[in-house]
Amino acid sequence: MATPMVSVKTYVTVLAVLVALTVLTVTVSFLPLAEGWHIGAGLTIAVAKASLVVLFFMHAIHSPRVTWCVIVMSIAWLLILFSLTLADFMTRSIVPFMPGH
Amino acid sequence: MTLKDALFTPDEQERLFDHTFLQRELLEEQYATLEQQHETAAFGMWVFLATEVMFFGTLFVTVAVYRSLAPQAVETASTHLNWLIGGINTIVLLVSSLMMALAIHSAKLGDQRRVYRFLLATAALGLLFLCLKGVEYYLDYVEYLIPGWRFDKDKWLAPKNAGGDGLSSDQVGFVQIFLLLYWTMTGLHALHVTIGIGAVLTMAVLTSRGHFSAAYYTPVDVTGLYWHFVDLVWIFLLPTLYLLGTHSFHTL
Amino acid sequence: MTTATLVQPEQQPAPRTERENYLNVAYGVVSWLLTKDHKRIALLYLISVTVMFFIGGFAISVVRLHLLTPEGGLVSADTYNRLFTMHGVLMVFFFLVPVVPTVLGNFCLPLMIGAKDLAFPRLNLISWYLYMAGGVWTLYAMLTEGVDTGWTFYTPYSSQSTHYNVVLTLIGLVLAGFSSMATGINFIVTVHWMRAPGMTWFRLPIFVWTIYATSCIFLLAVPVLAMALILVILERLFHIGVFDPALGGDPLLFQHLFWFYSHPAVYIMILPGMGIVSEVIPCFARKALYGYSFVAYSSLGIAFLSFLVWAHHMFVAGISLYSALLFSSLSFLVAVPSAIKVFNWTATLYKGSIVFETPMLFCLGFVSLFTVGGLTGLFLATLGMDIHVHDTYFVIAHFHFIMVGGMVMAYMGGLHYWWPKMTGRLYSQFWSRLAALIIFVGFFLTFVPQFVVGYNGMPRRYFRYVPEFQVWNVLSSAGASILAAGYVLPLCYFLYSLRYGKRAGDNPWQATGLEWQTGSPPPRDNFEATPVVVRGPYEYHTGKAQNDP
Numbered sequence: 001m002a003t004p005m006v007s008v009k010t011y012v013t014v015l016a017v018l019v020a021l022t023v024l025t026v027t028v029s030f031l032p033l034a035e036g037w038h039i040g041a042g043l044t045i046a047v048a049k050a051s052l053v054v055l056f057f058m059h060a061i062h063s064p065r066v067t068w069c070v071i072v073m074s075i076a077w078l079l080i081l082f083s084l085t086l087a088d089f090m091t092r093s094i095v096p097f098m099p100g101h
Numbered sequence: 102m103t104l105k106d107a108l109f110t111p112d113e114q115e116r117l118f119d120h121t122f123l124q125r126e127l128l129e130e131q132y133a134t135l136e137q138q139h140e141t142a143a144f145g146m147w148v149f150l151a152t153e154v155m156f157f158g159t160l161f162v163t164v165a166v167y168r169s170l171a172p173q174a175v176e177t178a179s180t181h182l183n184w185l186i187g188g189i190n191t192i193v194l195l196v197s198s199l200m201m202a203l204a205i206h207s208a209k210l211g212d213q214r215r216v217y218r219f220l221l222a223t224a225a226l227g228l229l230f231l232c233l234k235g236v237e238y239y240l241d242y243v244e245y246l247i248p249g250w251r252f253d254k255d256k257w258l259a260p261k262n263a264g265g266d267g268l269s270s271d272q273v274g275f276v277q278i279f280l281l282l283y284w285t286m287t288g289l290h291a292l293h294v295t296i297g298i299g300a301v302l303t304m305a306v307l308t309s310r311g312h313f314s315a316a317y318y319t320p321v322d323v324t325g326l327y328w329h330f331v332d333l334v335w336i337f338l339l340p341t342l343y344l345l346g347t348h349s350f351h352t353l
Numbered sequence: 354m355t356t357a358t359l360v361q362p363e364q365q366p367a368p369r370t371e372r373e374n375y376l377n378v379a380y381g382v383v384s385w386l387l388t389k390d391h392k393r394i395a396l397l398y399l400i401s402v403t404v405m406f407f408i409g410g411f412a413i414s415v416v417r418l419h420l421l422t423p424e425g426g427l428v429s430a431d432t433y434n435r436l437f438t439m440h441g442v443l444m445v446f447f448f449l450v451p452v453v454p455t456v457l458g459n460f461c462l463p464l465m466i467g468a469k470d471l472a473f474p475r476l477n478l479i480s481w482y483l484y485m486a487g488g489v490w491t492l493y494a495m496l497t498e499g500v501d502t503g504w505t506f507y508t509p510y511s512s513q514s515t516h517y518n519v520v521l522t523l524i525g526l527v528l529a530g531f532s533s534m535a536t537g538i539n540f541i542v543t544v545h546w547m548r549a550p551g552m553t554w555f556r557l558p559i560f561v562w563t564i565y566a567t568s569c570i571f572l573l574a575v576p577v578l579a580m581a582l583i584l585v586i587l588e589r590l591f592h593i594g595v596f597d598p599a600l601g602g603d604p605l606l607f608q609h610l611f612w613f614y615s616h617p618a619v620y621i622m623i624l625p626g627m628g629i630v631s632e633v634i635p636c637f638a639r640k641a642l643y644g645y646s647f648v649a650y651s652s653l654g655i656a657f658l659s660f661l662v663w664a665h666h667m668f669v670a671g672i673s674l675y676s677a678l679l680f681s682s683l684s685f686l687v688a689v690p691s692a693i694k695v696f697n698w699t700a701t702l703y704k705g706s707i708v709f710e711t712p713m714l715f716c717l718g719f720v721s722l723f724t725v726g727g728l729t730g731l732f733l734a735t736l737g738m739d740i741h742v743h744d745t746y747f748v749i750a751h752f753h754f755i756m757v758g759g760m761v762m763a764y765m766g767g768l769h770y771w772w773p774k775m776t777g778r779l780y781s782q783f784w785s786r787l788a789a790l791i792i793f794v795g796f797f798l799t800f801v802p803q804f805v806v807g808y809n810g811m812p813r814r815y816f817r818y819v820p821e822f823q824v825w826n827v828l829s830s831a832g833a834s835i836l837a838a839g840y841v842l843p844l845c846y847f848l849y850s851l852r853y854g855k856r857a858g859d860n861p862w863q864a865t866g867l868e869w870q871t872g873s874p875p876p877r878d879n880f881e882a883t884p885v886v887v888r889g890p891y892e893y894h895t896g897k898a899q900n901d902p
Contacts, residue, residue, distance in 0.1 A: 005206065006202075008203065011202050011203060011206070012199070014199075015195060015198075015199040018195045019192055022188065022192055022195065022339075025339070025340055025344065026188050026339075026344065026347075029184075029340065029344035029347040031348065042341075045340070046336055046337050049336045050336055050337070053333055054329075054333070057198050057199070057202045057329045057332075058326055058329045059205075063143075063147075064140070064144075066144065066545055067144060070148055070150075070151050071151075073569075073573070074154040074573075075154075077154075077155060077573045078154055078158040078161075080660055080661065081155070081158060081577065082158075082161075082162055082165065084661065084663075084664070084676075084680075085166065085606075085609045085613075086169065087675070087676050088605070088664065088672045088673050088676040089166055089169055089603075089673075091673040091674075091675040091676055092672075094673065094675065117383060117387070119379070120378075120379070120389060120390070121383070121384065121387040122387040122389055129474075130469060130878070131470040131472070131474065131547065137546060140546060141472050141542055144542055144545060144546065145472060145473060145538060145542045148538045148541055148542060152534050152537075152572050152573075155574075155576040155577050156577075156579065159577045159580035159581060159610055162610075163584070163595070163606065163610075166603070170603065248593050249590075249591025249592055250591070272601075273601075274594055274600045274601020274602070275601045277593050277600070277601070278593060278594060278600075278601055278602055281587060282595075285583075285584070
């Protein structure tokens with residue numbers, strides 16, 4: 001299989017960055033920030049770590065385009081589940097739906 | 102004389118193994134080339150991982166919903182979880198992912214000795230993860246953090262200056278829900294890790310028997326993808342479960 | 354064009370007797386239960402889903418008998434609840450969702466793309482075993498004590514209050530869910546990687562496109578349901594209120610997660626049916642499918658949009674007003690790709706050389722009944738109207754028009770179309786056309802009265818109703834008995850054809866698809882040699898097959 005290969009050096013560098021990001025995410029979570037910042041920071045760092053794992057360890061960077069479609073679709077569908085479900089819960093306090101009122 | 106020959110007559114062998122579920126070939130019948138078989142198997146694993154994203158994703162949504170409905174209760178509950186073990190376990194899994202990636206790298210180069218060693222390292226780190234998890238679960242047991250089985254409602258209701266968490270009785274329900282989600286998510290993840298360790302060890306055994314080569318290492322590659330996914334889930338579990346309440350530690 | 358150019362099947366020369374094919378290549382129980390052959394697995398599924406269909410049908414027959422009088426009296430309220438639950442659970446999860454993908458999809462997909470088998474034949478067999486495990490498990494739960502929650506298992510009744518065996522039932526459903534996921538994975542990978550040379554995406558038969566879209570839905574929706582059901586199981590076992598308001602939970606969260614799967618599930622049910630119709634209509638109108646790329650893209654469009662509309666099942670459950678507005682608008686949108694397909698089928702029929710063989714009769718029935726069902730769906734998507742008709746027989750009539758008038762008719766059409774290919778036998782044209790007619794009449798009589806009573810306010814899932822509705826209920830029950838007869842007939846003539854039916858040639862319908870260019874029944878490896886595809890799937894105007902050089 002003549003697939004292009006990721007070098008050992010790249011793998012080790014990626015691990016170093018991942019460990020650093022882990023330490024960062026734990027540290028940031030201790031800081032007294034406003035609520036939205038904590039969620040935002042935690043999510044951003046986690047997504048960055050996940051991207052590194054998917055791109056390099058799972059060699060998505062060298063995978064065929066159809067694999068990219070699968071990755072993108074999984075993320076998209078998860079976002080659909082999240083956004084449309086939370087759309088209900090987070091807009092309830094604005095005007096509740098009460099037939100007859 | 103193989104095991105098959107010892108157990109079955111040629112006639113029985115033909116009936117049982119010819120074109121049935123039990124038949125094993127290097128290049129399966131429906132494929133034209135080994136390359137097609139490899140690409141197909143890897144793609145199949147990616148598609149399976151998409152289902153796992155939705156499977157775990159449902160639990161993440163549930164946590165998100167309850168975090169939005171009862172932020173204080175959920176964050177208070179999260180403070181009781183062991184972020185240190187959680188953090189260490191994250192690093193353990195990340196290193197095991199590196200070991201797995203290096204195993205695949207060696208497989209591509211045909212270096213079977215290295216493949217074997219890296220696979221064993223991956224499995225060993227996986228076992229370390231499970232051991233640390235066991236310790237963590239034991240500590241949760243000691244601290245009465247198992248809703249529906251070993252849970253002390255009064256401790257959560259007691260005021261803060263008396264060593265409790267100062268929650269109202271409505272909020273205790275949310276605490277129990279959050280803890281159930283914690284046990285479900287980490288338990289399901291641990292189950293996946295266990296299956297992964299089994300797969301990795303199986304690959305190690307097959308490698309030691311000379312089953313693979315640089316031309317054919319498909320099962321190892323596919324196992325690698327699964328193992329990295331298990332790591333991915335944990336990357337998201339850490340902030341979602343363990344780090345929700347840590348910002349309030351300075352006030353405790 | 355007054356005469357059909359189709360040669361009647363009986364006039365074809367008799368094929369050589371009993372070539373080696375997938376049925377006679379190996380005998381014995383082991384060769385069936387351990388088979389890797391997608392065609393044999395399709396037949397295993399055929400038997401299982403048919404059994405489930407008749408058990409589910411039996412349950413609702415008792416219900417319809419009970420509903421002949423306003424006070425009921427045939428069964429107790431409790432038993433009534435368990436009967437309609439059994440009907441819903443078995444029909445939805447063990448018949449409608451799996452039937453076309455696992456029976457016709459399994460059989461035809463590799464043949465249609467020119468492959469020897471699916472990508473993962475062993476996984477295919479495991480799918481069947483998972484289906485059987487789930488089926489046996491759920492049947493055991495249903496037939497011993499039963500469950501009275503309805504097939505929707507709404508919490509907190511299902512998770513806290515009911516004393517029936519919810520956990521047992523849900524485990525069976527989770528197993529069946531895993532079976533669907535495995536099938537979905539198999540089909541997607543197969544369509545991507547196992548196509549014959551020359552078989553580009555836009556030369557694929559529409560049936561393959563719809564099976565592919567269905568498999569995408571399997572992948573993305575089933576895991577969410579599986580997890581939601583597991584949470585209900587945990588809630589029941591540990592008495593924690595994930596979905597119970599008394600213990601802090603939110604019952605609407607269950608509904609969100611449940612319908613995230615169950616709405617796309619109804620598209621899982623209908624899409625393959627649409628695929629069948631897209632195969633049958635061109636063949637029996639002797640005309641290429643009008644607007645192939647529109648029909649192909651609309652299959653993907655339906656699959657995508659189906660995920661954005663689930664909360665239209667929850668309009669009166671207590672979701673926020675803004676959320677309701679959003680889902681109502683999106684639900685209108687999802688009707689568009691379905692309408693596109695109906696336009697294209699109609700345009701295919703226009704100026705075609707139509708032959709009223711049995712598969713065509715069923716598919717014509719599909720187009721008309723599905724259209725009615727689809728239009729009434731728009732009534733339900735309208736917020737203001739839904740407030741009045743939610744949880745009434747209007748909803749029941751709507752989805753039965755789609756599921757029975759649409760899906761089951763399409764399945765019958767497909768079964769009648771591919772039966773000669775699967776078994777190498779022809780069935781009686783007289784009895785099959787009669788069955789199609791009886792089913793259509795029975796269906797109409799059963800479900801149109803339900804629109805009337807539903808619109809006038811008769812609630813669903815009630816074991817009693819006000820006397821004003823009796824005449825409609827009697828009509829509906831009468832129709833149900835005719836429908837039942839219509840479904841038993843095919844069982845009889847299909848079984849008869851296995852022994853006494855005339856042998857079908859390779860291509861009794863003179864269709865152009867790849868599956869018709871090999872033996873009936875096909876050899877184990879599907880084709881003597883790998884076919885090379887040179888043209889599209891519906892070139893009926895030239896009469897040339899896909900691999901005809």
